[in-house]
Amino acid sequence: MNTTTRTSTAERLGRAIGRGWRAYVRGERRVSNWLVSKGVPRAGGAALLWATKLIAVALLFYVASWIAVLFLLGIVAAWLGGNSADHDDRWTQQDELRNGEAGFGLYSSGGHRIDPHDPNDPFND
Structure with a gap:
């Protein structure tokens, strides 16, 4: 049995976030002290730091x-493209796929081929 404790991934992640937060606070304190050394009142420096955070x-x-708007516009465009009214309206219920005089394809009830085809295509039976 192993007596050493293992650090979990969540604990490592929490410690890394904590170290990052402490580094940020130290940097903020350093900027605040630098502003005070340049003659800015301590309250003014704190207000300036808060204003910078608010702007960020x-x-x-x-x-x-804007990213959300673009994403939603993309979803709407895809939905409109998928629901376009002209993509299969020329075919009726009597149309069927079958072998006919012009090869295998979509034929109307009158025997005329509806789908686009090339009669010179060697793969067109």
């Missing part, structure tokens, strides 16, 4: 909304 989140939402 707003830009992310803006880009995400």
Whole structure:
């Protein structure tokens, strides 16, 4: 029996996210201290950092909304393309696939071939 404990994937992921968060907070504190050293009041530096965060989140939402609009337009275009009214309207219930005078294909009830075909095609029986 193995007595060493194994670190789970979730725990490793949580620790990595925690390290990233701590690095971000340290960087933010460093920027805040740099602004204070340049003569900006501490409250002004905090407000500037919050405004920067707010602008970044707003830009992310803006880009995400345009991506969502494009995605929805693509879905609508695909739906309209699949439901177009002209793709099989010229064929009726009496039309059938069979061997006829012009080879195998879609024929009307009157015996005329409906689907496009090339009579010189060597594979057209």
